[in-house]
Amino acid sequence: MTEPLLSIRDLVTEFATPDGVVHAVDGVSYDVYPGETLGVVGESGSGKSVTVMSILGLIPQPPGRVANGEVLLEGRDLLTLSEREMRLVRGKEIAMIFQDPMTSLNPVLTVGDQLSEAIVTHDADIGEDAARERVVGLLELVGVPNADDRFDQYPHEYSGGMRQRAMIAMAIANQPKVLIADEPTTALDVTIQAQVLEVLQKAQDETNAGTILITHDLGVIAEMADRVVVMYGGRVVESGTAEEIFHSPKHPYTLGLLSSLTRPNVDLERLEPIPGQPPSLINLPSGCSFHPRCHLGQGRAVCRSEVPPLLELGVGRRSACHFHEEMSQEVARVEQETGAHFDGEL
Amino acid sequence: MSTTATAASEQDLHARSPLGTEILRVESLTKHFPIRGGLFRRQVGAVQAVDDVSFAVRAGETVGLVGESGCGKSTTGRCIVRLLDPTDGQIYFKGVDLAGLTSRRMRELRREIQIMFQDPYASLNPRISVNEIIGEPLRIFGRYRGEHKGKERVAELMRLVGLNPEHGNRFPHEFSGGQRQRIGVARALALDPQLIILDEPVSALDVSIQAQVINLLDELQERLGLAYLFIAHDLSVVRHLCDRVAVMYLGKIVEFGTKHEIFDNPTHPYTQALLSAVPITDPRMRGKRERIMLEGDVPSPSNPPSGCRFRTRCWKAEEICATEVPELTDRFGHGHPSACHFAEPRAVLRVDPS
Numbered sequence: 001m002t003e004p005l006l007s008i009r010d011l012v013t014e015f016a017t018p019d020g021v022v023h024a025v026d027g028v029s030y031d032v033y034p035g036e037t038l039g040v041v042g043e044s045g046s047g048k049s050v051t052v053m054s055i056l057g058l059i060p061q062p063p064g065r066v067a068n069g070e071v072l073l074e075g076r077d078l079l080t081l082s083e084r085e086m087r088l089v090r091g092k093e094i095a096m097i098f099q100d101p102m103t104s105l106n107p108v109l110t111v112g113d114q115l116s117e118a119i120v121t122h123d124a125d126i127g128e129d130a131a132r133e134r135v136v137g138l139l140e141l142v143g144v145p146n147a148d149d150r151f152d153q154y155p156h157e158y159s160g161g162m163r164q165r166a167m168i169a170m171a172i173a174n175q176p177k178v179l180i181a182d183e184p185t186t187a188l189d190v191t192i193q194a195q196v197l198e199v200l201q202k203a204q205d206e207t208n209a210g211t212i213l214i215t216h217d218l219g220v221i222a223e224m225a226d227r228v229v230v231m232y233g234g235r236v237v238e239s240g241t242a243e244e245i246f247h248s249p250k251h252p253y254t255l256g257l258l259s260s261l262t263r264p265n266v267d268l269e270r271l272e273p274i275p276g277q278p279p280s281l282i283n284l285p286s287g288c289s290f291h292p293r294c295h296l297g298q299g300r301a302v303c304r305s306e307v308p309p310l311l312e313l314g315v316g317r318r319s320a321c322h323f324h325e326e327m328s329q330e331v332a333r334v335e336q337e338t339g340a341h342f343d344g345e346l
Numbered sequence: 347m348s349t350t351a352t353a354a355s356e357q358d359l360h361a362r363s364p365l366g367t368e369i370l371r372v373e374s375l376t377k378h379f380p381i382r383g384g385l386f387r388r389q390v391g392a393v394q395a396v397d398d399v400s401f402a403v404r405a406g407e408t409v410g411l412v413g414e415s416g417c418g419k420s421t422t423g424r425c426i427v428r429l430l431d432p433t434d435g436q437i438y439f440k441g442v443d444l445a446g447l448t449s450r451r452m453r454e455l456r457r458e459i460q461i462m463f464q465d466p467y468a469s470l471n472p473r474i475s476v477n478e479i480i481g482e483p484l485r486i487f488g489r490y491r492g493e494h495k496g497k498e499r500v501a502e503l504m505r506l507v508g509l510n511p512e513h514g515n516r517f518p519h520e521f522s523g524g525q526r527q528r529i530g531v532a533r534a535l536a537l538d539p540q541l542i543i544l545d546e547p548v549s550a551l552d553v554s555i556q557a558q559v560i561n562l563l564d565e566l567q568e569r570l571g572l573a574y575l576f577i578a579h580d581l582s583v584v585r586h587l588c589d590r591v592a593v594m595y596l597g598k599i600v601e602f603g604t605k606h607e608i609f610d611n612p613t614h615p616y617t618q619a620l621l622s623a624v625p626i627t628d629p630r631m632r633g634k635r636e637r638i639m640l641e642g643d644v645p646s647p648s649n650p651p652s653g654c655r656f657r658t659r660c661w662k663a664e665e666i667c668a669t670e671v672p673e674l675t676d677r678f679g680h681g682h683p684s685a686c687h688f689a690e691p692r693a694v695l696r697v698d699p700s
Contacts, residue, residue: 043552145642159643189414189579191640194623198639216552219582219625223632242629260557262582264609264624265695270564271586273557277522 003074004031005210006055006094006178011069013047013054016062022281024050026234028069029310032178032210039225039242040214041257043278047234048214052180056094057086073178092122095171095209097200099183102163105155111166112151115139118173138169141206142199161192165199172203179209185220197224218261222246227316230254233279233289236310240317247342250319250327252296258342259334269339288322296323296330360458362540362571363405363440369573370403370426370459370541375435377421381648393648395421397597398435400674403541408567408574410588410605412581412620416644417594419577423543426575427461428452439541457487460534464546466526470518476529477514480504483536503532507562524555531562541573548583560587581624585609593617596655597647599674603682610696613678613689616656622694636694654687662688 013025025047032038042048053059054066055078071078073093081089090096098104106114115135120126126134132151139147142165155163164184171179181200185193197220204211213224221228221242228245230238230253238251249255256274276293279285285292287304297303302322310320321327331342363369376399378392396418403409411419424430426437428444437444439455447455463469470479480500481490490496501511507528518526527547534542544563548556560583566572578584584591584605591608593601593616601614612618619638626635640659645651651658657667666687674685 043554161643190581191414191619191623192643193625194637195639217625218553219627222627222629223625225629246627246629257553258627260554261627262557262560262580262586263627264582264585264621265626268586271557271561273561274554275558277524277555278552 002033004072005034005074006032007070007072008051008055009070009072011051011054011071012067013050013059013064014067015064017282019282023234023284024064024281025054028231028234028236030229030236030239032212034177034210035204035208036226037204037211037213037224039221039228040212040231041216041218041221041228042231043216045233045278045281046231048231049182050234051231052096052182052212052214055180056090056096057081057083088122091118091176092174093176094178094180095174095176097164097167097171097179097181097184099186102155102160104167105163107155110152110154111139111158112136112153115166115170115173118170122174134173135169138173139166141172142166142169142203143195144169159192160188161195164188164192164196168196168199168203172207172209175207176209179204179207179211180214181211182214183216184213186215186217193220200224218246218257230257233284234281235289235320236318237290237320238318244317248328249331249342250313250317250324251321252294252327252330253290255327255331255334256293256295259338259340261340263340266340270337272334272338288320296321296326365406365571366404368402369405369440370575371436371438372402372422372426373400373436373438375399375422375425375437376433377418377425377430378433391648394597394650395647396425396432397650399594399597399599400435401592401599401602403573403575405540405573406567406571407589408576408587410584410591411575411577411594412579412584412591413594414579414620414644416596416647418597418647419579419594420545422594423461423545423575423577427456427459427543429461457537458539459541459543460537460539461543461545462527462530462534462547464549466523466530466550467518469530470526472518475515475517476504476509476521479518479529480514480532480536483533487537489537499536503536506535506566507532508558522555523551524558527551527559528562531559531566535566535570538570539572541575543575543577545577546579547576549578549580556583563587581609581621593620596644596650598655598685600656600685601683602674603680607680607682610693611680611682611691612694613682613684613691614656614686615660615662615688618692618694619659624695626695635696638694654685656686662686664688 009029011025011028015022015024028051040048055071066079112135116131119131119134136147136151144150144162144165185196225242228242229236232253238254259272274293279289287306288308291297291303308320308322310318312318375396377396378394380389381391383390399422413419425432477500480503481496484490504511509528548559576587588605590604592599595616601617612621619640622638642659645658653669654667654672657663672685672687674683676683677689
């Protein structure tokens, strides 16, 4: 494999709350390679968004604090940069696409002005006409029709799907090395989601950026991601290629997500939900934080007492489960119970 | 004489229908919201949220109403419980036309038809305890019957939906999203309804919690013989829960059929496009199925296209589509009506094995 573009190492981000210090991100490590899409999955509160906010230096401080770790962008640790240096990284080397384009675009500026600003900020000499030309080109690239007229419109004159296209255009305006998309299609209808995902794919092909795609939607992950990182309670619990994650999960939480899933193309006998609630970060269970909800652990002592290390099972294949060797029997049991086939039988 | 007749029909309404008999029939339901403008706030137009929608729900079954934002699925649900007054059309519950009812009789009927909402944060009063939330419908209908019996019934309802009755004195903010939806289900069940309108009941929940609520709805239906009208945009959930499915686009039903007819044999281009856009949770299928990419966005319901409302985004559209509204009729003898002049089955979810 080539060198990673972005390496996150042992990242710890904590927040001071009235009830004590919360570790929203607790020792997270993952790599992003050029041209790939890395899917990050997890439920609310799993730390998937806080991780990327930490990468970008966008953690509100106080109450937040990046307490430990490194974020290496081509070898340079972003956590050691000053705010002024970081401003040159954001939007230029690492760009972000947010979930809600209505709140992330400024309603009193035209879409064109906002995109131009993104370009001019990092290239002061470009000149107004050239900037406009670039922006119109970008809007065309992301499939905004009549881009020249649309340049002068305000965000409210765009539909949800069009706004998200404009956000993608803004994100790729400076040919970033890393593109972060945080729930980019969650607010959209399914036919619009399909359009936007296609545009995102195109934008990535165009820039060859390494992309971090954060979503709770496993369908979007299955369609888009090359590799997947699964997060739970602020930690990475499993990583692997998309095929490995969906067809031979090595962590019971991942399997729980898959067995909770309704499928558009398969009739399932029943769903097997994960019992209980996602953990409160204030009061994370001892040992493996998944143990109170885990079917595989069955309350075994080691699950309650020891935090399972994130073991390297193969190249890029990791699992943080004490009993990951028992996962194939567990997968077989769930297949029996739900009628789903994880081995990818069509 | 007339009192006995009323009493008799009242009896009928509250008696459980045998499984499979029709309990709800919606005929030509239309809801237009006026757009007012000008100096005197005259009506200058109308948002045609629901236009000439007809379908039926049988006892014990789940009918799905699916479509994207603004297709009129929630408005349809709200008209049925009369949270909105329909502009036109009839809604029959066990043969009784709801529109013709006095507000007193309508109130009685509300016992039988309940609604549950999407947002577990907005649909529960934050200032009253869960006991009071679930007990409220009982009190309104005089079924609380004293502190002891009332509390007993509330506790029973909480157990039924998988909540601990000891938590009845807590307030909604002390519960997670999934638990709040359970409170919503318990409240909807309090009066032994026969039909529950579920308006996106799991959309706001994380996937593991979503599955818990889906299983709960499934179990309750089996145990209590409930009929559901399930309003949702998530087609995978609809496939799992529904027996029959109506697909809506811009205020109209474009296709209606059994779950398998709709998912395996869709005939309307919009249904096909919708299904082909749904992500499949299997990375090995990536790029192996046909994708129908729709151009553009849904037109405004205040000025819908003439003829077929889908024609502006349809790859099959011809002249007739602009001039003639396609009727929702069974075009292939599959018992599966489709509102397209050029309807034809196309299995978009099937994957090319090569």
